[in-house]
Amino acid sequence: MTTDPHDPGAAHGLKTTLVVGLEIHVELATASKMWTAAPNVAHPDHFDAEPNTLLSPVAVGLPGTLPVMNKAAVEMSVKVGLALNCSIAKRSKWDRKSYYYPDLPKNYQISQYDIPLCYDGGFEIPLSNDEEPEHKHINIIRAHLEEDAGKLLHELPGGGFSDGSLVDLNRAGTPLLEIVTAPDFRTADEAVTFCNMLRDICRHLGVTEGIMQRGHMRFEPNINVIIENKAGETFKTPIVEVKNLNSFRAVHGAIIHEHTRQVEAWMVDGRVMGGGEKSTRGWDDAKEVTTLQREKEDAHDYRYFPDPDLVEVVVDEAWLEEQRAALPELPAAKRKRYIDDLHLKPIDADTLLAEPANAAYFDAVIDAGADSKRTGAFLLNTAMKRANEHNTTLDRLGATPQQTAGLVAMLANDKISSSAAEPLFGYCCESDETPEKLAEHHGLIQVSDDGALDAWVDEVIANPKLAQAVEDVKAGKGKAIGALVGAVMKLSKGQANPKAVSAKINEKLSG
Amino acid sequence: MSNQAQPISEDDVRHVAKLARLTLNDEQVHHFTDQLGAVLGYIAQLGELDVEGVEPLAHPLDLVNVLREDVAQPGADRDAMLANAPDRQDAFFKVPKVLGDGGGA
Numbered sequence: 001m002t003t004d005p006h007d008p009g010a011a012h013g014l015k016t017t018l019v020v021g022l023e024i025h026v027e028l029a030t031a032s033k034m035w036t037a038a039p040n041v042a043h044p045d046h047f048d049a050e051p052n053t054l055l056s057p058v059a060v061g062l063p064g065t066l067p068v069m070n071k072a073a074v075e076m077s078v079k080v081g082l083a084l085n086c087s088i089a090k091r092s093k094w095d096r097k098s099y100y101y102p103d104l105p106k107n108y109q110i111s112q113y114d115i116p117l118c119y120d121g122g123f124e125i126p127l128s129n130d131e132e133p134e135h136k137h138i139n140i141i142r143a144h145l146e147e148d149a150g151k152l153l154h155e156l157p158g159g160g161f162s163d164g165s166l167v168d169l170n171r172a173g174t175p176l177l178e179i180v181t182a183p184d185f186r187t188a189d190e191a192v193t194f195c196n197m198l199r200d201i202c203r204h205l206g207v208t209e210g211i212m213q214r215g216h217m218r219f220e221p222n223i224n225v226i227i228e229n230k231a232g233e234t235f236k237t238p239i240v241e242v243k244n245l246n247s248f249r250a251v252h253g254a255i256i257h258e259h260t261r262q263v264e265a266w267m268v269d270g271r272v273m274g275g276g277e278k279s280t281r282g283w284d285d286a287k288e289v290t291t292l293q294r295e296k297e298d299a300h301d302y303r304y305f306p307d308p309d310l311v312e313v314v315v316d317e318a319w320l321e322e323q324r325a326a327l328p329e330l331p332a333a334k335r336k337r338y339i340d341d342l343h344l345k346p347i348d349a350d351t352l353l354a355e356p357a358n359a360a361y362f363d364a365v366i367d368a369g370a371d372s373k374r375t376g377a378f379l380l381n382t383a384m385k386r387a388n389e390h391n392t393t394l395d396r397l398g399a400t401p402q403q404t405a406g407l408v409a410m411l412a413n414d415k416i417s418s419s420a421a422e423p424l425f426g427y428c429c430e431s432d433e434t435p436e437k438l439a440e441h442h443g444l445i446q447v448s449d450d451g452a453l454d455a456w457v458d459e460v461i462a463n464p465k466l467a468q469a470v471e472d473v474k475a476g477k478g479k480a481i482g483a484l485v486g487a488v489m490k491l492s493k494g495q496a497n498p499k500a501v502s503a504k505i506n507e508k509l510s511g
Numbered sequence: 512m513s514n515q516a517q518p519i520s521e522d523d524v525r526h527v528a529k530l531a532r533l534t535l536n537d538e539q540v541h542h543f544t545d546q547l548g549a550v551l552g553y554i555a556q557l558g559e560l561d562v563e564g565v566e567p568l569a570h571p572l573d574l575v576n577v578l579r580e581d582v583a584q585p586g587a588d589r590d591a592m593l594a595n596a597p598d599r600q601d602a603f604f605k606v607p608k609v610l611g612d613g614g615g616a
Binding site: 030031032037038039040043045046049050051052053054055056057060062068069070071072073074091093098099100101102152153154156160162163164165166167168169301303306308310311312313314 | 526530531532569570572574575576577578579580581582583584585586587589592593595598600601602603604605606607608609
């Protein structure tokens with residue numbers, strides 16, 4: 001047996017294998033809640049709603065109220081299921097998961113117990129950042145739809161004292177998709193790669209804003225370790241579930257920490273999996289350790305039963321096909337197309353894909369007829385700078401894809417210089433006029449016309465202050481031409497075509 | 512009803528009461544064990560039927576896909592919502608102090 005020095009068992013002469021499965025909660029960005037028309041806090045229109053202003057009698061669980069299913073939440077879930085290569089249940093149903101907690105107004109959560117909407121899927125993750133990485137298939141066991149709970153505060157916002165706990169039910173009833181993977185991850189990096197890809201897929205599908213700080217995606221790894229001793233005997237440590245992680249960093253840290261902690265714990269107590277519930281731990285972001293969570297012995301007695309208030313969901317072929325047809329191009333396919341067909345550099349493709357709205361804008365500019373490489377370069381160098389300054393995405397800057405395509409074409413045809421692209425884009429963002437008209441109006445058209453160039457170049461060559469540069473160029477010192485081109489650009493207020501100017505100067509001075 | 516036929520034990524009743532956050536005294540436990548036992552015994556008659564080959568039923572209604580279009584209505588008046596609660600503080604429902612971040616969602 002050879003041991004890997006990075007293996008936390010190595011110091012004890014053990015070989016260990018990490019085993020991780022993930023449960024991921026995704027808040028769907030529907031306009032209204034799962035069971036009632038009250039606004040959904042996971043929708044951008046309601047992100048910063050005041051506490052308890054997104055309520056309805058159903059949302060607070062008043063007696064006698066009845067839930068009505070949100071069609072969009074079902075459709076978004078079906079889309080995610082299809083994108084994750086899942087089968088979609090023809091019939092699924094709703095079950096009550098009973099537990100008492102003040103953030104859960106009905107005292108039960110409506111969920112799907114034995115018949116999830118989506119099941120048996122998965123996708124390939126790359127195992128490195130190499131150009132041609134090895135891949136690994138991660139199985140997805142199920143993805144079911146349920147509702148989120150409210151939020152519990154232990155002091156007033158801003159730190160004011162409360163002698164009780166405070167409940168904000170804005171989040172109660174937000175549609176929540178719970179995705180469960182098989183225990184297929186063997187490293188923390190694999191798990192984080194999967195989480196990243198899942199977030200990208202969901203954001204490109206437009207089913208969630210995916211803002212981690214707002215809790216739009218929460219991750220719960222189930223972790224244990226297979227330990228092999230020198231005699232070749234193997235032991236499995238008890239499974240630990242780490243609750244409610246809301247950053248990739250926390251997912252990574254919690255898995256790494258559990259790997260070491262479980263090996264150390266096994267060295268001390270020799271406890272192995274089997275019998276008893278898995279234990280639940282939380283993640284301490286500051287100390288970077290997991291901590292045992294206090295748990296009631298009956299916490300998992302949820303007494304699921306079919307919800308009599310809700311009828312079944314039947315996804316027939318026609319509805320399924322409608323959802324399939326509405327699927328947008330997924331990030332992996334888009335990336336491949338950007339690199340293979342549109343000749344973008346992988347890093348540029350990734351920059352555009354990081355924000356679905358930016359990728360969609362790029363696609364729209366290409367659709368408007370622009371050259372892909374030039375468009376990529378312009379968007380990433382110039383337009384993205386403006387988007388970052390305005391803290392927004394390319395589509396919200398005010399320039400239509402047609403305007404941008406026109407601008408890129410003007411660059412390609414040397415009608416404007418690259419230094420004119422930035423101000424011209426700015427004008428496009430603030431006006432509906434075509435970039436051609438705007439360039440003319442603001443004097444940004446590049447002049448390659450012989451007569452005009454002749455006049456400018458002659459004036460510069462005749463300038464006594466530049467006599468030395470003129471002599472240097474004549475003497476074959478190529479670098480000296482920069483000063484002369486610069487002077488012509490200044491004289492022409494940036495309108496001269498620098499390439500044509502350079503050629504013109506050489507022509508006149510070599511003659 | 513003899514003890515042997517009792518479909519639910521006093522321990523079951525105590526457990527269920529605890530899950531439902533109910534405090535029952537011994538007399539009440541005894542009373543509800545009989546009462547729930549009677550209900551369960553009544554329902555158990557269904558077990559006499561031969562359901563071989565019958566598909567499980569998720570809902571007695573013959574309806575499926577009762578769906579609502581995703582259109583948000585304004586949230587209800589906050590004060591009206593909070594007025595139904597036993598206690599409030601500022602904009603919040605107020606409950607006895609609890610520890611931890613959440614139940615199980």
